[in-house]
Every structure is written in structure tokens, then in C-alpha cells.
Amino acid sequence: xxxxxxxxxxxxxxxxxxxxxxxxxxxxxxxxxxxxxxxxxxxxxxxxxxxxxxxxxxxxxxxxxxxxxxxxxxxxxxxxxxxxxxxxxxxxxxxxxxxxxxxxxxxxxxxxxxxxxxxxxxxxxxxxxxxxxxxxxxxxxxxxxxxxxxxxxxxxxxxxxxxxxxxxxxxxxxxxxxxxxxxxxxxxxxxxxxxxxxxxxxxxxxxxxxxxxxxxxxxxxxxxxxxxxxxxxxxxxxxxxxxxxxxxxxxxxxxxxxxxxxxxxxxxxxxxxxxxxxxxxxxxxxxxxxxxxxxxxxxxxxxxxxxxxxxxxxxxxxxxxxxxxxxxxxxxxxxxxxxxxxxxxxxxxxxxxxxxxxxxxxxxxxxxxxxxxxxxxxxxxxxxxxxxxxxxxxxxxxxxxxxxxxxxxxxxxxxxxxxxxxxxxxxxxxxxxxxxxxxxxxxxxxxxxxxxxxxxxxxxxxxxxxxxxxxxxxxxxxxxxxxxxxxxxxxxxxxxxxxxxxxxxxxxxxxxxxxxxxxxxxxxxxxxxxxxxxxxxxxxxxxxxxxxxxxxxxxxxxxxxxxxxxxxxxxxxxxxxxxxxxxxxxxxxxxxxxxxxxxxxxxxxxxxxxxxxxxxxxxxxxxxxxxxxxxxxxxxxxxxxxxxxxxxxxxxxxxxxxxxx
Numbered sequence: 001x002x003x004x005x006x007x008x009x010x011x012x013x014x015x016x017x018x019x020x021x022x023x024x025x026x027x028x029x030x031x032x033x034x035x036x037x038x039x040x041x042x043x044x045x046x047x048x049x050x051x052x053x054x055x056x057x058x059x060x061x062x063x064x065x066x067x068x069x070x071x072x073x074x075x076x077x078x079x080x081x082x083x084x085x086x087x088x089x090x091x092x093x094x095x096x097x098x099x100x101x102x103x104x105x106x107x108x109x110x111x112x113x114x115x116x117x118x119x120x121x122x123x124x125x126x127x128x129x130x131x132x133x134x135x136x137x138x139x140x141x142x143x144x145x146x147x148x149x150x151x152x153x154x155x156x157x158x159x160x161x162x163x164x165x166x167x168x169x170x171x172x173x174x175x176x177x178x179x180x181x182x183x184x185x186x187x188x189x190x191x192x193x194x195x196x197x198x199x200x201x202x203x204x205x206x207x208x209x210x211x212x213x214x215x216x217x218x219x220x221x222x223x224x225x226x227x228x229x230x231x232x233x234x235x236x237x238x239x240x241x242x243x244x245x246x247x248x249x250x251x252x253x254x255x256x257x258x259x260x261x262x263x264x265x266x267x268x269x270x271x272x273x274x275x276x277x278x279x280x281x282x283x284x285x286x287x288x289x290x291x292x293x294x295x296x297x298x299x300x301x302x303x304x305x306x307x308x309x310x311x312x313x314x315x316x317x318x319x320x321x322x323x324x325x326x327x328x329x330x331x332x333x334x335x336x337x338x339x340x341x342x343x344x345x346x347x348x349x350x351x352x353x354x355x356x357x358x359x360x361x362x363x364x365x366x367x368x369x370x371x372x373x374x375x376x377x378x379x380x381x382x383x384x385x386x387x388x389x390x391x392x393x394x395x396x397x398x399x400x401x402x403x404x405x406x407x408x409x410x411x412x413x414x415x416x417x418x419x420x421x422x423x424x425x426x427x428x429x430x431x432x433x434x435x436x437x438x439x440x441x442x443x444x445x446x447x448x449x450x451x452x453x454x455x456x457x458x459x460x461x462x463x464x465x466x467x468x469x470x471x472x473x474x475x476x477x478x479x480x481x482x483x484x485x486x487x488x489x490x491x492x493x494x495x496x497x498x499x500x501x502x503x504x505x506x507x508x509x510x511x512x513x514x515x516x517x518x519x520x521x522x523x524x525x526x527x528x529x530x531x532x533x534x535x536x537x538x539x540x541x542x543x544x545x546x547x548x549x550x551x552x553x554x555x556x557x558x559x560x561x562x563x564x565x566x567x568x569x570x571x572x573x574x575x576x577x578x579x580x581x582x583x584x585x586x587x588x589x590x591x592x593x594x595x596x597x598x599x600x601x602x603x604x605x606x607x608x609x610x611x612x613x614x615x616x617x618x619x620x621x622x623x624x625x626x627x628x629x630x631x632x633x634x635x636x637x638x639x640x641x642x643x644x645x646x647x648x649x650x651x652x653x654x655x656x657x658x659x660x661x
Contacts, residue, residue, distance in 0.1 A: 050121045143165070208333070256309070269305070302405065374393065406457050407423050499584065
């Protein structure tokens, strides 16, 4: 039935001026003007990525239980410029890089250390950046592959190290309810060749409508047409193997609208990087007797998004064909492709074709459409230390009977508490129910971004669990103090309520080391074991605080660096806690004088910075216009009173550390 091999050369054409069609509401919209702090993890998807195949398995693993973390993707076009430790200066990242907040460091490092993912390239932002066109992944897919004779998506999943289950046509026909256990169904070629069992088709339609996804490959496109009739016009079997002309075959990112030069908005499914040396074309392997799409019905041209098409098909080699496409159905996604990923080997199609097809497949594997069964509004919020914030949790029925659903939350900041009002809901069929999710954080909670997992569990047998991830940013609470330390003047500053980088020496006198000083301005001891200090300019350096290090109230912690750890030309220092959350960051400063002055907070723990005579491991005393003896007496009295009120006089908790090479 099948014979021969053919190379189909596909040209990637991205128009410089695109007419963009609005995205339909079922595909989650991108977010705008989102701030990411230094230390945010960056997972490149272009030539900066050492393993552009297994990276999809890596991202999939980040979102899987236990302890799933929130992953974002930057949509292209346009390609974002990122400041990271992967490049010496801000560079353009193509292909849709992924971002993970530093709060996810524990899970990310655990996955990165698995043998199959050690080669994955992960960098970190070195400066705060605001991004547009940001896509929030709902979570990884759970995949069921209906094994095909020629289509073997299971081999591609093995290549990417993504878990899946596999079944046969016969077994699925005998147990069509299995469809509801997965978020992505792959019907591989040849499927049922258009004779898909009615109950299987009905279950796929219902499951996609509820917010899941299905892919049909090659001859199984006939099953797509039977299950979702009226979206495409099929054409096949194709008479011959064919090599198309690179000048009239295209891949589209953003996806294209049929019959015009218009494009839809850039979406997750179309993200793609075409690597050097051939930046304008790829090759795809196809066989005879396959099926393609000849056209889109006029009633569906605003629904079907075209990823790849050609004008070199048919017996004469000059007819139009659509090779890859997708459309929304209810809250889910239906995708069709006219080729098989496992056949795109580097030997047959070259490096570009090998990566191109796997990228289009991989996009679908790592992101499931929103199931809409449980949602949080807003999806992210900020809360100052010592206060609370609330989310509205909306729950739709998990099944047709309206089974009660109990809510719970994990991933909260240290010492934080939460309530649901109410904690149990009964969403009725065709409707929804809501609960107010309130999170309270104490003043001692480290500032940073936390990913919370809100889970709803039904009382059915067996229970059904659905969840939604929300992001909570704990901000720094400040208290205002007034100083009369200057003659005839009042200076207002803020004392920060967390451990701070209090002083640092960028350019010491000849023969002396650079140093850094931490200060704890709070009224409670802080365990800083495993905290990390980063530089952000020049050769990026880091230092991890030793285990067992506790910083008492109003105490200093002092660290010396051999060599040029801090860039004297320009640098900003970052302090992360053991969970990878940002605690403090200094302004960007410069010092090339090789003198005795340092950058320091004045007074200690405040938000006011001065360049003054160094005071390592002791209080920073600014220069005032009052007599020196008045300053000395005032400062000494305040210092002694403060120490006496907060700890025993005999204790000395100032710590001196030296950073070895």
C-alpha cells in the first residue's frame, strides 16, 4: 500500500507585516507587562539550548506532581531580548523560551539532576525585566496514544522523555471510557481510517469540549473528519511521493488564516525556531497514499489555524494542500497533521526538519488546554508582609451528577495560613459554585514569589482531583522612621523588615579583599543557611551561606572574597533564600577608586544608600553636621539600648566568614 520515500521541503515564511486576527476565548490569552526578578530561571528554546528535544520532557516534568511549579512561555513574534548569565550581554531568544520563578528552584534542580535531563540548558535573569506576550502553562498533558501502524507518536514521546500510556484501537473501542482519564488523546495513522466507533467519537467530542485535546495523524485525519465534521475538506489518498518546491511551501508562526494573507495572534501551538544554517526552509518526509486537507469551508475560515501548507501537491505537483492545522472545539483543541514525527530523522530530512516537526508536536505535549473545571481570579496577586489577600475560586461540575467538591491548598509561604469560605462546594450540572480563598502571611514570611496549588477533590468513587496554580508575591513591608541626625533638618527613611545586604566593598585598597556585609534589622533570628549571594554583571559569581548560620536580631554577617568577585565597573548584588526566593537586591553601583569608601545603607537596614568610609562588621555611621562627640554619644547610647533590649549582654553573634576560591 505504501512505497518509497519523499522529501517535502517546507519554507518558513514570516511576513514582516502581519494582519492579526483576534484569538478566540478558549485558548488562554497572553499576559502583558509582567515583572520577573533577577534569579528567574530561563529555559532557552533556540541554539542556546543544548538539548532541544528532551527540553520538552524537562518542562513536562516541572509541571507534574509531586510539587508542580508554574511555568511561563514568552510568545514570539516578536522575539524577546533577555539579560541572562548564558550570554555576556542582552541577547534575542527565539523559539519561545520558558520562564520559572526562583521560588521553583527546589523542583527545577531536582528535575535537572535526573540523568535524562542533565544536558538541559537553564540560565537565570541577571536583571529585572518586564515582559509582554507571556503565556501561563496550565500544566502538562497526560497522554494516551492509540497505536498506529505507520504513525508512531509513542517513539517521539520516548525521545522527549515524556510519560504516556498506549492502547490499541480494539481495546479503546471495548473501553471508550478510558478517554476521560487523559488530557491528550493521539489517534495515530491509520486509526480507524474513517470508521471510528460511534462511542469513541462521542467520548472524544465530549472530552475535548470539556477542555482537553486530541491529535489525528495522516490517514487518521479521516477519523477527525468523522468526529468533527465540517471543519476541513480532506483530500486523499495522495497519488505519489513528492518533493515540493521550497518557494511555495510554508510554515506559519503566527498561524495563518485560509484563503488570505491574514494571520491569527501568536499562540502556544505555533511556537517555532528554525536553526542555522538554513533559516528559511525545512524538509519533511511524506509517503504516498496519505491524506492532507485541500481547503477550509467558508464557515470555518476564522476557526481553523494553519501551521503548514504547500502549493506543490497532487498529481501535477501544483495544487494547494494544508499539512498541519488546529482549531478550538468547546474549551479544547483539535489538531491534525499529515506527517509522522518519528520518520523525520536527521539522515532523511536534515537537522532543521528533524527539529521543526518535533517542536510543533512538543508544544502540544507540554501544555494542556484549560479544563475550566476549577479557576482562580485573579491568577496572581501581591500581598505585603503581615497582611492577607483573597482569590475567587470558581468550580464547575466534575461529573454529570454534581458531586460535592472539597478544596485544599498547598505550596504556601512559610508560616502562612489559608481559609476557604466555604471549603466544600456542590457545583450543579450546567452551573458553577464559588469559594473565597484567603491567604494570610505573617510579618516574618520572606518576600518572594510562591506558587500555590489549589486542589478540588470530588467525593465520587474513585475521587476526581482537579487543580489550578496561582502565584502569590509577598512584598516587603516597611515602617517609617524620622531622624534628626542632621542639624536643622529632618530626614525620613524606611527601615526594611527583612535581612539586607547592608554594605559591600567593590574596589578595596591594594592588597585588601572585597567584602560584603548582611544585616538583620528585624526583632527575630533568621536562619540564613543555604542562602545564596549572586553578582549580576561581568563574570557572574555566587556564594552559598554555610549550613547552621543564624543571624540574630540587629546583628551583622561578614564575608570576604578573594579576587574580583564583585565587578568594580558596575554591579548589583542579589540575595536569595534557600528556596530560591528573592530577599534583597542592591542598586547597581560602581567604584574603581581602590580606596577606603564603600557602598552602604545609612542607617543600617534602611533604604538609603551612601558612599562613605567603610565600616565592616559594625554600624554604618554617616557624617553629620553636629559635633562629633554628640554623634558618638548618641550613637553609642542608641546602640547599647537596642542591644540590651533584644539580647543578653554577654552574647556576641557577629560572624566573620571568608569566601574561599
